[in-house]
Amino acid sequence: xxxxxxxxxxxxxxxxxxxxxxxSGASAGGxxxxxxxIEYWSFTGIDAKAKVAEFEEANPEFDVKLTEVGSSAETAxxxxxxxxxxxxxDLVLIQxxxxxxxxxxxxxxxxxxxxxxxxxxxxxxDWTWSAATSVDGAQLGVPTDTGGLAYAxxxxxxxxxxxxxxPAEVAALWPTWDDFLAVAEDYTDKTGKxxxxxxxxxxxxxxxxQVTEQxxxxxxxxxxxxNPQVEEAYDLAIDAASSGVxxxxxxxxxxWSAGIADGAFAVMVAPSWMLGVIKSNDPEGAGNWAVTxxxxxxxxxxxxxLLIPKGAxxxxxxxxxxxxxxxxxxxxxxxxxxxxxxxxxxAVDSPELVDATxxxxxxxxxxxxxxxxxxxxxxxxxxxxxxxxxxEFSNAITxxxxxxxxxxxxWDDALSxxxxxxGG
Amino acid sequence: xxxxxxxxIQQKSPTxxxxxxxxxxxxxSPYFYIAPFFVIFAIFGLFPxxxxxxxxxxxxxxxxxxxxxxxDNFTRLFxxxxxxxxxxxxLGIFLLSTVPQLILALGLxxxxxxxxxxxxxxxxMSMLVPYITSVAATTIVFxxxxxRDYGMLNWLLSLVGVDPIAWVDGRYTSWxxxxxxxxxxxxxxxxxxxxxxxxxIPRDMYEAAEVDGAGSWAQFRxxxxxxxxxxxxxxxxxSTIGGLQVFTEPLLLxxxxxxxxxxxxxxxxxxxxxxEQGFGQYEFGYGAAIGVVLFVIIVLIAGINFLIxxxxxxxxx
Numbered sequence: 245x246x247x248x249x250x251x252x253x254x255x256x257x258x259x260x261x262x263x264x265x266x267x268s269g270a271s272a273g274g275x276x277x278x279x280x281x282i283e284y285w286s287f288t289g290i291d292a293k294a295k296v297a298e299f300e301e302a303n304p305e306f307d308v309k310l311t312e313v314g315s316s317a318e319t320a321x322x323x324x325x326x327x328x329x330x331x332x333x334d335l336v337l338i339q340x341x342x343x344x345x346x347x348x349x350x351x352x353x354x355x356x357x358x359x360x361x362x363x364x365x366x367x368x369x370d371w372t373w374s375a376a377t378s379v380d381g382a383q384l385g386v387p388t389d390t391g392g393l394a395y396a397x398x399x400x401x402x403x404x405x406x407x408x409x410x411p412a413e414v415a416a417l418w419p420t421w422d423d424f425l426a427v428a429e430d431y432t433d434k435t436g437k438x439x440x441x442x443x444x445x446x447x448x449x450x451x452x453x454q455v456t457e458q459x460x461x462x463x464x465x466x467x468x469x470x471n472p473q474v475e476e477a478y479d480l481a482i483d484a485a486s487s488g489v490x491x492x493x494x495x496x497x498x499x500w501s502a503g504i505a506d507g508a509f510a511v512m513v514a515p516s517w518m519l520g521v522i523k524s525n526d527p528e529g530a531g532n533w534a535v536t537x538x539x540x541x542x543x544x545x546x547x548x549x550l551l552i553p554k555g556a557x558x559x560x561x562x563x564x565x566x567x568x569x570x571x572x573x574x575x576x577x578x579x580x581x582x583x584x585x586x587x588x589x590x591a592v593d594s595p596e597l598v599d600a601t602x603x604x605x606x607x608x609x610x611x612x613x614x615x616x617x618x619x620x621x622x623x624x625x626x627x628x629x630x631x632x633x634x635x636e637f638s639n640a641i642t643x644x645x646x647x648x649x650x651x652x653x654x655w656d657d658a659l660s661x662x663x664x665x666x667g668g
Numbered sequence: 669x670x671x672x673x674x675x676x677i678q679q680k681s682p683t684x685x686x687x688x689x690x691x692x693x694x695x696x697s698p699y700f701y702i703a704p705f706f707v708i709f710a711i712f713g714l715f716p717x718x719x720x721x722x723x724x725x726x727x728x729x730x731x732x733x734x735x736x737x738x739x740d741n742f743t744r745l746f747x748x749x750x751x752x753x754x755x756x757x758x759l760g761i762f763l764l765s766t767v768p769q770l771i772l773a774l775g776l777x778x779x780x781x782x783x784x785x786x787x788x789x790x791x792x793m794s795m796l797v798p799y800i801t802s803v804a805a806t807t808i809v810f811x812x813x814x815x816r817d818y819g820m821l822n823w824l825l826s827l828v829g830v831d832p833i834a835w836v837d838g839r840y841t842s843w844x845x846x847x848x849x850x851x852x853x854x855x856x857x858x859x860x861x862x863x864x865x866x867x868x869i870p871r872d873m874y875e876a877a878e879v880d881g882a883g884s885w886a887q888f889r890x891x892x893x894x895x896x897x898x899x900x901x902x903x904x905x906x907s908t909i910g911g912l913q914v915f916t917e918p919l920l921l922x923x924x925x926x927x928x929x930x931x932x933x934x935x936x937x938x939x940x941x942x943x944e945q946g947f948g949q950y951e952f953g954y955g956a957a958i959g960v961v962l963f964v965i966i967v968l969i970a971g972i973n974f975l976i977x978x979x980x981x982x983x984x985x
Contacts, residue, residue, distance in 0.1 A: 494924030642931035
């Protein structure tokens, strides 16, 4: 069934490509070998080569010249340099942390609506689609994947503390953030050990995205200092930071990595890609871990978009590559092959994803848990300083959490740091 | 006889011509030999340096607007507490890393020079290992040593009853971590420079000093130090330039907030601040202004160091 469906899709796409491929080849003056070249810049470590080879095999009229630039940040830097110099590739993969900085100047990228992006808009979750929509309404990117957001927790430590271990029962412990904090304090009281890795990572990262409006309003005006939703998200994290339930370990620090295996904390935030991080830090931990939903409604950490820079030689060809590789079927296949969590609704809802279980995480259907988190998220406006503002709030929480700064003055400090960071 | 007299006369004019040509070539050719360095330096060193001054006068987004704003970047910079924080951090880390490092290097070079060591070459060469180890690898190892919960240092301290210290989270302790890494990387290199200079001092000078009744401290003070003066000046200036540009160590030390080296910018150096503004925020103009100020600071401190170190006793220049 699946094979037949994807074969049919490939055939349709291939046919479409033959038609458009010829026309774009002609308009570009024709490549040397009669094939249209697509210069594609991607990250290392995400196996872009295999996807490119697959695409070229199915579409011999295209010649994809793949450059694996480096890490996602290095790729964004290289793209910046390319735009500044005026010699750009046809297609670039940009991680969402770097996206707003680049799309703040929408003139640097092609509005994909001019290539037919509206037709596929409905395939993807609205919040990740709109993350690549510029203030003037241009669609600058197509989402390739998301992170989702779940809690990974230690079943052995939960059992020892008298807590349930079944994901559904654990989720029932914390429908709201207040419930979650109560469970956390209870755990710490009983065991004398911290419950979460850090307040910035395991609370704020979730709460601050469970909003309908964040640092910008829908007119693109900054509202980070007046928006009650931001303050509420911040206060929840401060509560967690000052109640003694945090292990005060910064994400990816040495102590944090060792603490995963060591049981230094019982719960940590887990987007899809973090599941692999947990496995590699705690190779002996199979069966001691499970995954469940976060309190509130949904979450996300991570994801990327494909963009076509203005000045690309073969934008139509690049668009065909996007359509073929980011269809719901293709994103589902990528999840099944490599675990990249899809941004396409149909892929997240597919039985193959919903039923996928992971023995390391006590045979929990991880795909279903993460799928719930991305389906529940609401879109909110994102601006060029979203990353910088979030970083300053996160730093302010860490100061309370790790350095014992005063929670009362911390909010004011956060606001003045943000004013400095975004240039007043 | 006639042939002998004839030959020089016949050959005279071409010889003079070719000798003159050779002389001219000998005078100009050195410029061609050194040209490759200076051409490449002009393209990759001098031009970016000068262009940096230009960019510092602009509100410069690499992929957006570029607007001339005069000295606004500098007035903003001098009013920016983050800049002063980074300046104090940089100077603190510089002093903590450079001073002990050079003293240690001098002492160690003295030992390696004098003591009758077996396998002296092995010890001398192993001084270079920290220098050729990648900074990223060094940082990872030191971050492990200084880790709060699992670090070896806190474990050793716990043996004498000291509570675990969150090295990276505190301001001065994080300076210490960065300084240790910087010192570790450079002290072997400086030791070798000192050692090379020590070996150039003739042995008989020490013998003569001994005959004159100078003890080993007096020898060190009045013979070794003055002889090392040029090398000491050289190492002080290179350490000043390097020590004020510390970047990779603080960048990699705190993965949760890499560009600020922690939530309170506790170990953010000037170059890391420059990087945060330029490449994190895309404020190239502001970043370039930080670069200009850093340039001035380095020139000033290197100048002061030069003045002080030329006064090292025994300088006869």
